[in-house]
Amino acid sequence: MLNALLSIYIGWLLGLVLTTVLLIIFGYDWGPLPHLYVKLVKFVQNFYPHNYPQTHTSWPAIIKQCDTSLLRKHRDDSLSSFYFSETPMLNVFDVCSDAFKAGFEAIIQDQLSVAFDSAPPFYSTLLEHPGRLPFLDTKHRISRRHIFGYFVALLFRYGVLLPIRLSLMFVSFIFSTTAIVAEYFMDMTDEQKLRVGIMNCRLFCAGIGLVAKYHNRQYRPKHPGIAVANHLSPNDIQAIYADIDPNNGYGFTVTGQRQTGLICFIETIAEKLIPTLWVERRSATDRKRFMD
Template identity: 25%
Template sequence: MMLLDSIGSVFSVIALKPIIMLMFFVIFLASIGKSIGVRRMYVNMLVRIFEYGRQNIESVRKLQYSNLNSSDVDEVALTTKELSTDSIDQSSNSAKINNVTKLNGVVTQMVNGDTNNGNSVISRVESLILLPGVENCPSKNRDSNQQDEIETLEFNLSNCLDYVKSGMEAIIEDEVTSRFEAEELKNWNLLTRTNRHYEFISLRLTVIWVIGFFIRYVILMPCRVFICFVGVVNCVVGFAIVGLIPNKKLRIMANDYVFKHTFRIFCRSLSAVIRFHSREYKPKNCGFCVANHTTPIDVAILSTDHSYSLIGQRHGGFLGILQRALARASPHIWFERAEAKDRMAVARRLKEHVSDPTNPPILIFPEGTCINNTSVMQFKKGSFEVGGVIYPVAIKYDARFGDAFWNSSRFSMLQYLYMMMTSWAIVCDVWYLPPMTRNEDESAIDFANRVKSVIAKQGGLVDLVWDGQLKRMKPKKEWKEKQQEEFTKRLKGE
């Protein structure tokens, strides 16, 4: 038995040796910022597999459609023909319209799958959209002719109907809540967290799903955890050594290398494929790099190409370890969200930071919370009041390979990392945009909105005016009062 155990141990070591050597080779490539193209080949292969899965699902759906009860199909055709005549009474007409709609809905769902893409349940056509700044934009869809007509009207009970309609739409689906849910995919990506009960729809797709499950959980996940562990050790030890260097110039150079080296390892642990665009606009020192915020991984994504000073909420646990390690080697700004007094201190430290040309640019996410990468929400004005150059950056993730959005109210950081390490990959595009400065006659809010619109346009995101903190707090009292004032003016005919 002892001999058999020894032989088994030897074979285990022999089997693990190539895998360990491969992981260290990946870490070495990350340390020098090089790639041999394996991850891109892997992503391209996944795209072809997803496309095959889509075709397989569609073929099964078409088969189900063809097997529909012929009487149901005949009823659709007959009812449609009857509805075109004038001899049908109103009550029966209404009932048959409902039947046709229901049957056509079944047919559509069987052919194309679920028609709802997760972004919108209702269609807001010519409805009154109430925004926080109603004095500037009381309605998105109210044209000038309609406005002139309303101003000449006296009190009419129907004046409140558009507000009632807008309120009902907000109850069904508001613009804010849907931005804190995972982006729903048009096609299934073989992950059970985005499952639409497709894994058992056909034998071929089941086999592919089982193989993919084995690869993600048995092969990729252990390797990714090991590489991430090496990255954490490199972060803690590397920045501790950098912090001991007395010469400032040498310390800055060492910090730049260790900073990018560390976050490249973290990104390799997630099989991240990052495409940078317009690198001539890369942020310079003593400025602000402003980006939309989807996940804490945003920091790692951007830091593979440039070193930054970070600003954000002070965390505990895993993130706290990284924050304390980073602070040993370079200037970073951590604050408590609940402490209002910290805002003044943060603004003062920001001014001090940008006044030193040797400091790295500050990486800021003005939304203050993670959004699901479908939109950009209100930018806080604090970082736009300090002055200095703003370097906008747009980040867009490809949700087919893994949903990068972190719902912090639902998942802890470790749960989120577990989900990322069992996803297929993290694929994203990063656009560096031309630097922007605040105009003399421009307020900080207007400047923030201008930067936000540029980022939203480049990233193909929806530009929203709502504050992302609405997922944690109730609307401000001032917003309610503005809506009441606007409604009062409409009733008075002003």
């Protein structure tokens, strides 16, 4: 009985992985299903308490605020005003250390994080046991249904999402390696390289669980134009490259600083499949070649 269930489970996962790979290879996708999945996750999370701090101040950012503390802050009053939690104090040292830590959090501020919203805490995204709240006397109470939802989400993440995403990441690695070996022994055309690059980027994005919605596609650069954006990671580039229409016959030229180590290896792989232009900024020759 156990072997039969295990066989069904593995076969189901393999079916999902192979179907996803075939859809990507033939230029299709799952349609609205990934976006419906995101909506379902948001719907489930609405049943859990929202613990975002409420503030109307123009300067609410702290470098890194600790979620667990015996002090609670008057967010609507002042960034430097605190009152003690109603939980009985067990150790004077904990109170002193929390006050010391809160003082540093109130003093050390930056000029960047004020432009962004803080990420939701783990206990409101089902990524952490929901019984762990920052204040024991908080007005929110976690019910058994919340605990049940957490364990269901835990089984789904590690029993379904994790093996599927690892498999897709492995397939994307094998796909890119095979394409590089094939390009070494035979000269691939630019159109073939473009299609291989797009398929590899889409496999990678599927492996990391990316659900993207692309806007204003009419403003994409036209051939032979070039788009340059600073401080993009390889993941960002693959997400942008995955949206290229292979029927156009051209993609993006990836530019960047020539690096060493692992990044140099990734750059070497990339230049085998897609148009690249790596620049050593200290070299006048490279800078002139880039401008030309």
